[in-house]
Amino acid sequence: DIQGFIFDLDGVLTDTAEFHYLAWQRLADQEGIPFNRQANEALRGISRRASLMLIVGDRPYSEAQLEEMMERKNGYYVDLIQNMTSRDLSLGAIELLNELRQAGIKIAIGSASKNARTVVERLGIADKIDAIADGYSVQKPKPAPDLFLYAANLLKLKPEQCVVVEDATAGVEAALAAGMWTVGLGPAERVGAAHVVLPNLAGVKWTDLKAKLNSITT
Ligand code: BG6
Ligand code: MG
Numbered sequence: 001d002i003q004g005f006i007f008d009l010d011g012v013l014t015d016t017a018e019f020h021y022l023a024w025q026r027l028a029d030q031e032g033i034p035f036n037r038q039a040n041e042a043l044r045g046i047s048r049r050a051s052l053m054l055i056v057g058d059r060p061y062s063e064a065q066l067e068e069m070m071e072r073k074n075g076y077y078v079d080l081i082q083n084m085t086s087r088d089l090s091l092g093a094i095e096l097l098n099e100l101r102q103a104g105i106k107i108a109i110g111s112a113s114k115n116a117r118t119v120v121e122r123l124g125i126a127d128k129i130d131a132i133a134d135g136y137s138v139q140k141p142k143p144a145p146d147l148f149l150y151a152a153n154l155l156k157l158k159p160e161q162c163v164v165v166e167d168a169t170a171g172v173e174a175a176l177a178a179g180m181w182t183v184g185l186g187p188a189e190r191v192g193a194a195h196v197v198l199p200n201l202a203g204v205k206w207t208d209l210k211a212k213l214n215s216i217t218t
Contacts, residue, residue: 002181002213004157005100006133006148008045009111011167012185012201013093014123016081016113017044020051023076027069028055044190045168047112047141048074074115081115084122092201097128099206106130108151110164112141131155142170145178152180163213165201166191181213 011017021040028035035055043051048070061069086094100107107130109116114135120126131154138146152162164175167185172194175182184191185200196212198204 002105002161002163002210004106004108004152004155004162006108006110006151006155006162006164006175006180008164008166008168008171009109009116009119010113011044012165013090013109013125014084014088014119015090016084016119017167019077019080022080023073024051024055026076027073030072031056031069033059045112045142045166045171047135048114050141078115078118081119081122084119086124089123089125090201092204094125096201096204096206097125101128103206105206106155106157108133108155110148110151111135112147142168143173143177145174148175148178148180152178163209166194169193183209 007013009016010020020043021037024040024043025035033055042054052066052070052073056066097107107128109120109129109132111134113119116134117132120129120132131151133147133151133154137150140146148162148164149159152159155162159179163181163183164171164178165183165185166172166175169190172182172184172191176193182194184194184197188197191197195216196209
């Protein structure tokens with residue numbers, strides 16, 4: 001029986017994916033590295049370092065330079081999230097969180113971001129979340145299952161009792177590798193491997209989702 005939900009944060013509960021993009025774009029422009037929205041799609045859900053490596057490609061930066069660039073990008077990102085409020089919650093997010101809580105379902109965040117706690121606070125949903133697994137929690141980033149297993153452990157639940165909600169390919173892979181029920185948000189080309197694919201959280205009801213997941217035999 002499903003007893004827990006693990007929500008990815010960026011691109012699921014809020015559209016910080018746009019802020020990550022703007023911050024990387026600013027850095028790339030300063031470095032004279034070609035980058036655009038389309039190139040940014042490949043960065044969805046992946047760690048800060050892996051993102052930077054994809055942007056710089058084989059350009060010969062030293063480790064110290066890479067670290068400075070990660071810090072610079074994070075500075076821009078932190079500036080962008082300062083003005084976030086509950087208005088920045090994705091459509092349908094608060095309704096789903098409330099329905100889950102009323103149904104006695106435990107809720108965790110499973111985000112690769114080191115800024116996840118700040119974003120949760122700014123969104124005003126800290127009191128609806130039972131546990132946070134973030135960019136500090138595990139060594140191996142998604143698509144490794146580690147972060148979601150860590151989150152399930154915080155909720156004291158087994159993987160098969162958990163549903164992961166993800167918007168990124170790497171996140172869907174991580175959730176499946178963890179042996180969890182997986183809901184993908186976005187186009188099938190991106191999240192088609194998930195058990196259930198939805199465009200976003202708008203109008204999503206736990207009662208409907210439960211019926212869909214129960215109809216899947218694995
Ligand atoms: C993920 C985002 O949640 O966190 C990625 O989808 C981001 O875009 C990653 O790179 C790491 O975030 P941060 O805030 O620690 O740089
Ligand atoms: Mg995401």
